[in-house]
Amino acid sequence: MAKHATPLLDQLETGPWPSFVSDIKREAESRAKNEKGVEFQVPADACEDILGVLELSFKHGRTHWKHGGIVGVFGYGGGVIGRYCDQPEMFPGVAHFHTLRVNQPGGKFYNTEYLRQLCDLWEFRGSGITNMHGSTGDIIFLGTSTPQLEEIFFELTHTHNQDLGGSGSNLRTPSDCIGQARCEYACYDTQALCFAMTNEYQDELHRPAFPYKFKFKFDGCPNCCVASIARADMSFIGTWRDEIRIDQQAVKAYIGQELKPNAGAHAGRDWGPFDIEKEVIGLCPTKCMWMEGGKLMIDNKECVRCMHCINVMPRALRIGNDRGLSILVGAKAPILDGAQMGSLLVPFMKAEDPYDEIKEIIEKIWDWWMEEGKNRERLGELIKRQGFQKLLEVTELEPDPRMVKEPRSNPYIFWKEEEVEGGWQRDVNEFRKYHQR
């Protein structure tokens, strides 16, 4: 018999898609039975109370969670989000229900031994409910009490060799795409770079010293599977600067309908026979491809590496050999001053261990942002407020037409005094010798 009646939530237990309600009920049941004799450190009926409080929200159309107050583990300013229920008498099992962010492994690969260790820990010291994964990428442990925080952290670090992720005004847990681990499009080792930067900047990740949050995301190619260009203050997107490698035999096989276009992604509908002119050459954004004597030709100098032709014919076309990454800066969601997409700052940089060039750019940007950024001002907003020129100045990068879509259409140029011959100090009396008042 369930602790709380949940007639509204129960309606989410049908239909084909996995039901989170059924899953929480399963966990509630498992805790009630407690076949393994776990000495639960948060109330055994926490999952019943989660369902109860959620049912109440479904009824009221409003949340019943309060913002957290300051909770955390000693010496860290992030990784724990405080959370309290606003109906603690009705739902004592979730009266204190804090979140821990656990820094996920690169590519979100796991072995089951490790996953089970995390499950055991979270069943013992928390609600048993997780997010796999949070929006930024962390493993999210959803719901524990204040006294458990240090205990969980102690076990994570001592037994599981595992640290917390970021929250608050600090470096948020960096995340990466699957990259070279299982993708032929990856132009650099996203997992290696993500891991290196996460470890290099542990202090920034755990101890908030920034004006606001700061995100790194690592995409292996311009398909941008981790959406870095939309949501990372610094996005690292793989690219190349030489020629797309062509296998003309495979091109013929695509034309001859022997290979499925787009790696079979459109197989569920009859789109007619594959037409290379219409589907590849005609859709190329710079029209830099053509057929000549039965061969596919590419004017690589004009290619902007949008990935379309490679996506359509992965067995015929491959990324170039001279690979690296582009760095874009300033992406963010709408709060506070409207959404921003990342803007191109570094067109090309090699991504090779120990990544000194990359670190240099990161640190120059941080120095500027920490000095000039206002409270809760994201990097993108600072760039807008002080100008792209200022960004170039602090990063000591040379202006490059690749950084803009088009040059400015107003002539309101803020010339600097040192740029103007003779400077700005002039003698008005000398001027008046030739120009009457």
Add this chain to the structure above:
Amino acid sequence: MAFVSSGYDPKQPMKDRITDIGPRNYEEFYPPVIKENKGKWLYHEILEPGVLVHVSETGDEVYTVRVGGARLMSVSHIREICEIADKYCGGYVRWTTRNNVEFMVDSKDKVEPLKKDLLSRKQPGGCFKFPIGGTGAGVTNIIHTQGWIHCHTPATDASGPVKATMDVLFEEFTHMRLPAQLRVSLACCLNMCGAVHCSDIAILGYHRKPPMLDHEYLDKMCEIPLAIAACPTAAIKPSKVTLPDGKEVKSVAVNQERCMFCGNCYTMCPAMPLADDVGDGIVLMAGGKVSNRITSPKFSKVVVAFLPNEAPRWPQTTSTIKKIVDAYAKGANKYERLGEWAERIGWERFFERCDLPFTHHLIDDFRDPAYYTWRQTTKFKF
């Protein structure tokens, strides 16, 4: 429920303390076929919805079966995933950026038994535990935020509308018959933890009533300057208020016409709640993308200004989404993303094809970018 110590001594927090060790090294968790072929992959193919093969220059192959799932996941469910991974995948498994789970095997003959097992596992109400799909030109899992399960500022739930929407779009998850991939995302307030603003379809929770002011408690519960500074439109100013009992207290005043309902003040000051059963609901946005393929990444645009919160299944939201997806499926060219289709036919035509009303709320009036969204040409369609 006796307290069990981990070994941590609260009197000596620094004793044997381990910090700043970061995540586990990814290399520990690569299945052997991944470890041996990293950086050597030649090409991939989607063999059927939810099943991929990647072929290495060494001749090795890895077969991946992708399954959807709720992001909200119990440890019992994760243990079941482990059991499957042990049985078929040598004890390895991974998650995708969009909350799918991927089971990988190193030969083709291992795929069918794995698939059969995955599809046989159902929840008590008949829902699949591990629906296979989410690849290619279809709908994949909805990335989303916490909603009413755990957040303090949501304007809608997350897991509820996601479950309801995926039930409605399920056929598109298990098929690859759309013109291109269609990414649906949900954020339960405009702070957008989920960064949904570049999705083909974004479901966004939105408040529509300015904060209430709990004057008697405001100065006790909040740092007033922080609440004032939190407002992106500078709508909050300090004020002195006389309570019914004649006592004068420090509080704030809100210029309600300037409020854009973001809830940042509430984050700073719990005495300024803004949640409301009628005021809160859902905004639908459409036409965004993050890929650089053919056209540049795009923001999603607001196409429905408000739909009410209708727990438990949000029928108006899901039917409107279905309408948009159907119109797109019917009208777009092969490879064309939803936003590319809308731009090709023109947004005026988009509203016609999707049978959506166009209201004044959809015309941008927020700061500079607004002007660039108005039409500065005589070219339009009747």
